[in-house]
Amino acid sequence: MQYEVTSLNTKRLLAGSLRKFMREKSFSKITVSEICLDCGVNRKTFYYHFEDIYALLKWILDQEASIIFENCDLHGDFKEIILYILNYIDANRQFLNSIYDSLGYDGLREFLREDFIYLLSSIISMLEKQERYYLEPDFHQFLCQFYAGALSGILKDFLTELHPKSHEEIQERISQTLETSLLSLIRAKGTKVS
Incomplete structure (x- = not known):
């Protein structure tokens, strides 16, 4: 259970960073390295949770869709x-x-x-x-x-x-x-x- 919470928190941290960068520049200009640096995690952690930056974006949209469906x-x-x-x-x-x-x-x-x-x-x-x-x-x-x-x-x-x-x-x-x-x-x- 603790691992699942930690994993979810890491995903949320990465998602928050991506959203922050998307307020500043185009999605296509954002790199995994920037997100990792911003979150204080290494690239290995990022790739443990997501295949690439598109998978992170898809996860964000899926999470938000599930909120819509819950509400x-x-x-x-x-x-x-x-x-x-x-x-x-x-x-x-x-x-x-x-x-x-x-x-x-x-x-x-x-x-x-x-x-x-x-x-x-x-x-x-x-x-x-x-x-x-x-x-x-x-x-x-x-x-x-x-x-x-x-x-x-x-x-x-x-x-x-x-x-x-x-x-x-x-x-x-x-x-x-x-x-x-x-x-x-x-x-x-x-x-x-x-």
């Missing part, structure tokens, strides 16, 4: 989840834009892909249970990937401020689109369970 009821009203994500983007705009500037849209989308798929899978499962229809696993996965791409595009526009709409308006549009289309697809393609 939102994934089996309740998913409008709340969307608003929470929009607020998260606003609160972390500089950090996320630094990633976007260094990795481009495809890079940022790839980092967030698994989290969006998990989110959408939870929403689809909630709707399946609510409607008492169940999709074939392959189609369920296809819908997760399809909507993850659409959602990441909308959120990228919001991040880069190409979306001049309010949080509530974006939240309403995304929610209506997801709910209406997913319910229709579940009812049309799903198998009714008695």
Whole structure:
């Protein structure tokens, strides 16, 4: 148990350093050596915990996604989840834009892909249970990937401020689109369970 706490604290220390440097310069200009020097750890410690600086960044994003999922009821009203994500983007705009500037849209989308798929899978499962229809696993996965791409595009526009709409308006549009289309697809393609 003590080792797990120490390991988590080391990861958090490294993550805090990376975030600090990302406020000062582009992600692509940050080195493992700088992070290690800033944290007072050696490179061996860094590489014990992370394969490279991208793995550290992915860990940060995964940790923050898990906080989003913990703070939102994934089996309740998913409008709340969307608003929470929009607020998260606003609160972390500089950090996320630094990633976007260094990795481009495809890079940022790839980092967030698994989290969006998990989110959408939870929403689809909630709707399946609510409607008492169940999709074939392959189609369920296809819908997760399809909507993850659409959602990441909308959120990228919001991040880069190409979306001049309010949080509530974006939240309403995304929610209506997801709910209406997913319910229709579940009812049309799903198998009714008695």
